Amino acid sequence: MQKINDLVELVFSGLSPLVIEDVVDQGELIEVRARTPNGPAACPGCGTQAMKVHGYQWRTVADVPIDARRVVVGVRVRRLVCPIRSCVQTFREQLPGVLERYQRRTPRLTSQIGAVVRELAGRAGTRLLSALGVLLSRHTALRVLLRLALPERPVPRVLGVDDFALRKRRS
Template sequence: MIDTVVRVEARTPAGRAACPGCKCWSRRIHGSYLRFPRDLPTAGKFVVVSLRVRRFVCEEESCERMTFAEQVPGLTRRFGRRTERLRSMLVSVGLALAGRAGARMTDAFKVPVSRNTLLRLTASLPDPVTAVPRVVGVDEYAQRKGRVYGTVLVDVETRPPGRPPSRSGGGHARGLARRAARHRDRLP
């Protein structure tokens, strides 16, 4: 086990940190503790990061926070258990493969995570485009037993880039079909 692990011990050289609440700088150290964020494997070996994090006292009296922990930009985030490198790799796998296929791929990378973790990471991404897809037309339309069926043509250019296609069983498409059926006289 000793020869299959790379241990990285790190600490920040900065003598001060900014409070996330009031953005004021502080030099008063309250204490420190160790964090162990997971990182990408290197040369087939697991990487263990032992990061010494300091806790600072906020010097602004009007600030609601009394103490705060420093964050290392590009390495950690608040309450994060993975490094930013590992997180971005998992997000890329999640966007490309999603669910079970993505979980199998992360096993091959020696960073096993569940399919739900991959889906949660991709769902936490901000939407790059807030536009709703524009309905171009209805190709086929039918109504049986109170249900509306149809093939809806949408402007695919307005779909947010980088998002995997919906595999929710067509709930969004059904809503578009209903909306298109209501306005079918206005469609080109």
Template sequence: MQKFSFLPGCRVLQIERVIRGSLVILANNRRGSARCPHCGAVSRLVHSRYRRSPADLPAFGHELRVALLVRRFYCRQATCPKRTFAERFAGAVAPHARRTRRLAKALGRVGIALGGAAGARLALGLGMPVSRDTLLRVIRTLPLPAVEPPRVVGVDDWALRKGRTYGTILVDLERRRVLDLLADRSANTVAGWLRDHPGIAVVARDRSAEYARASHQRRWSGDPGCRPVAPARRHAPDA
């Protein structure tokens, strides 16, 4: 029996090759007890056993699956609504997941770089077969990256219905990405958004009177460090 770093707390019982050269790692939990995920009580009384087969990163050019022998325990806590519970493999596989955490992370990177269809084609060639729809679902489950609060913000209007309905678009000018879309272009709405983001040092806006009032409202509402900037007026060339 061996220990693998990608299966923390588990022991590998057997490695075998199956159809089409795929590899299967048979493993189980080394602990003799498990903790109820609902009430936290520790139990050693086994109710039943079953097998999970999540996909894992390929090895030596072959698809790889991990056959986990999972035990279901009785919960002996009288007040717990869970009468039985399955042991967890938190470091390797999420509950009910069909792939290991490290495979999901790798597929997420492929999907972010290439998208659904192209990412699925590349993943197939790398020994990680996945459909484009599944790849998009994997991307949606990834946590959003932490971003620094904006310092230089551009404010302009955008047309929901040209000539009739307009909103406000706010852009991080340093990172060149959209921060938010507001439902209208009134001074109170824009000023409220600016007050909720106290780290903004420069507001670059068009020459709209509403945006001018919003910038000054925010400036005189406790943040004198915010500097509104408007584009210079265009003058007619000399004759």
């Protein structure tokens, strides 16, 4: 059994800030069930370490494909209560590097998509990503591309508005 745990840690090393509880074979995709560690987390409002759990929420993010299959990570995230009375009441913990705010993909998957769409824009990029096990609409590919730092090619204003609206949406 220890060997299986070692293997899970090896394969999902990019998710090491999380506690992986289960890996489920769902056929065309691999589902990873994880949670955040139990330790304290800093309040974004005042920096105080908070421990008291107010409740739990589930977040789902896509990770880099494994075995040519999509990987979806379901993470149980805590909503914590800041102990300082004058501060924010509750906040959802963040895990930089694994779970970024408003993002539905892990940073390492976003970075891989970025590398492809930077070279192959439009349908060519999404076709290649699909062959690699990453499902992505052309629209999303464009958004990833726009989020990359491209100082010499300013983002057209009309696309910027669309991008802003989509990123602002909270799910």
